[in-house]
Ligand SMILES: Cc1ncc(C[n+]2csc(CCOP(=O)(O)OP(=O)(O)O)c2C)c(N)n1
Ligand code: SF4
Ligand code: SF4
């Protein structure tokens with residue numbers, strides 16, 4: 001995984017999980033969300049949206065930490081994340097090796 | 099997961115004129131990111147949004163006012179600040195946010211900027227600095243780097259650009275910051291602060307214009323973002339005279355000025371309304 | 375002097391009377407920039423506005439002044455600026471913004487001789503066509519022409535009332551002589567001054583369409599901060615205020631902003647007739663030149679010439695039909711104005727060739743003397759019998 005600025009307490013923090021939503025018809029395929037997702041959750045889809053752009057697609061749904069970065073960098077209001085409901089057996093800790 | 103997926107309202111939809119989305123901004127244009135930051139800051143700042151107006155001038159950035167679902171005024175080229183000044187002075191209860199471009203605010207509208215800052219009119223001015231006149235096809239602006247190529251400087255720009263934070267500071271702004279669209283959290287926090295500060299606040303945001311500046315200077319959208327990542331340093335409190343915009347030297351970001359002084363209305367009340 | 379309406383008899387200049395008229399009309403915002411011969415209006419407003427809960431701001435130029443006035447009006451405050459030729463030129467782009475966004479406000483032009491810096495301290499009426507067409511594109515405008523300090527008081531009130539009723543910037547086209555002239559000005563009791571206010575937005579805030587015409591063709595106006603969340607743009611827009619870049623939208627919007635004036639001409643146009651009943655030669659004049667014309671009519675009558683005067687209070691919209699009908703019952707028309715023929719062109723057009731139309735005018739710097747006008751009347755009588 002790549003961090004732009006690695007948090008000092010990366011091993012200890014409780015990390016929430018997120019679900020990322022893509023409003024495909026709004027996307028203009030700039031790739032910002034893909035390039036700057038700290039968890040490499042997204043990749044460019046090979047399909048086209050109605051405007052002829054390649055929207056992102058979720059490649060590693062379990063890796064999303066609901067940091068909202070994709071949501072804030074997106075110039076087109078086309079992607080956002082919400083907190084995932086807690087899952088059984090999930091202690092909320094995230095291991096540094098993921 | 100599927101249940102949640104059906105919910106496709108973006109958290110900013112409440113503040114957007116969604117019937118006008120997708121907006122006109124090109125793929126990779128940074129204006130949308132600045133605009134989104136501004137909307138988030140408006141939501142989180144706690145200001146009364148029914149008493150908030152956005153004023154824009156003309157340009158791609160000037161289209162901002164057209165997408166916010168609040169009272170919004172898309173004025174003439176360069177004149178957003180004096181229009182906003184009239185609005186704020188006529189009804190001091192309003193929060194007035196100016197959202198516009200570098201050409202609009204600093205070339206044709208430069209005189210209004212320095213005077214509003216000098217008067218310390220309580221406005222939040224957000225400048226999308228994409229280093230050129232995006233809307234008219236990428237011509238040189240008062241912010242275009244020296245030697246950059248544009249349709250009106252085909253051999254390179256012979257002029258020197260403004261250092262906007264220094265200009266704002268020298269003119270008397272109470273709050274001055276500079277960020278890029280990559281620094282979304284700092285930017286949003288800064289806009290939030292600016293919205294709640296009294297006095298004239300100014301935030302410069304570096305944003306790519308891939309269609310204009312980028313294309314002619316061989317800067318793809320992701321290249322611009324890489325520059326924002328690799329060639330910037332954050333130095334809050336830096337002296338505005340040290341923050342010249344030059345990628346060779348490295349670009350300083352941060353909150354440079356945050357200093358309260360009497361606003362235009364404070365002084366007007368004290369000086370002109372003494373007996374009434 | 376804390377009262378907004380200074381009821382009583384005064385001896386004041388036209389410029390001061392204009393400022394008092396504005397205050398009496400409810401103006402509470404003035405954004406301006408000093409310029410001879412309009413400066414005294416700004417000075418009076420700077421002095422008086424803070425006493426009545428208003429605000430004066432000296433902007434950095436006239437472009438900013440006009441923008442600030444529009445911003446203040448959109449925030450719900452009656453607002454005004456005053457200038458002269460060079461400043462009037464600078465205001466033109468934002469005047470257009472005011473017209474297309476239907477923002478009420480008043481712009482006073484105390485005319486001096488131009489072009490360019492011209493004769494800063496000497497009067498003229500050379501900006502009349504600029505008042506009509508100075509901003510780009512096609513539009514309708516309202517312009518009034520006061521001829522005395524008393525009229526500068528009343529015309530300014532009238533200008534505010536018209537601007538609020540029809541939602542547009544209204545021009546008061548004064549001149550240096552009237553602006554600087556001191557005369558008796560009677561200011562009535564506040565209750566005797568009829569004021570109009572812009573039609574207010576009503577109904578569900580989420581369904582409100584800021585540019586949907588009301589019964590008289592004028593759309594109710596939502597003000598910033600009222601919670602309507604309106605969008606206002608200088609781009610061609612639809613009833614919702616949204617930009618629409620088509621010829622159809624242009625046609626629809628333009629039709630509406632032109633029709634709200636053209637369909638209400640009877641309410642807007644005001645003129646005065648003097649000794650017109652049996653007149654054979656009719657003078658058409660306005661502002662300071664109508665004072666010379668009035669004296670000339672009396673003198674001509676003394677000399678046996680049946681002259682009369684049609685005095686324009688509203689210069690724009692031009693009383694085209696009135697002048698056309700007038701041309702049916704006189705032998706000649708004479709326009710008297712301090713320029714080389716501006717309103718004259720309108721008189722000619724409206725007379726439609728029915729009678730000869732003459733001009734008494736010069737390039738500015740002084741008033742037109744009654745003698746010059748009588749001279750012309752004599753000449754006309756001898757040629758047209
Ligand atoms: C008085 C006037 N002059 C020129 C123009 C043409 N024009 C429209 S936008 C623009 C430049 C806008 O540049 P900027 O403010 O940097 O906005 P951007 O498009 O880069 O976001 C110009 C020159 C105009 N609309 N009005
Ligand atoms: S919320 Fe954060 S982790 Fe999840 S996809 Fe977006 S950027 Fe990646
Ligand atoms: S940042 Fe937005 S517009 Fe760009 S690719 Fe991602 S979703 Fe699409």
Ligand code: SF4
Pocket residue numbers: 122123124126127128129158159228232233306307308309310311
């Ligand atoms: S031309 Fe430039 S500034 Fe305008 S929308 Fe396109 S990328 Fe953005």
Ligand SMILES: [Mg+2]
Pocket residue numbers: 157199200201226227228229230231232239
């Ligand atoms: Mg620009």
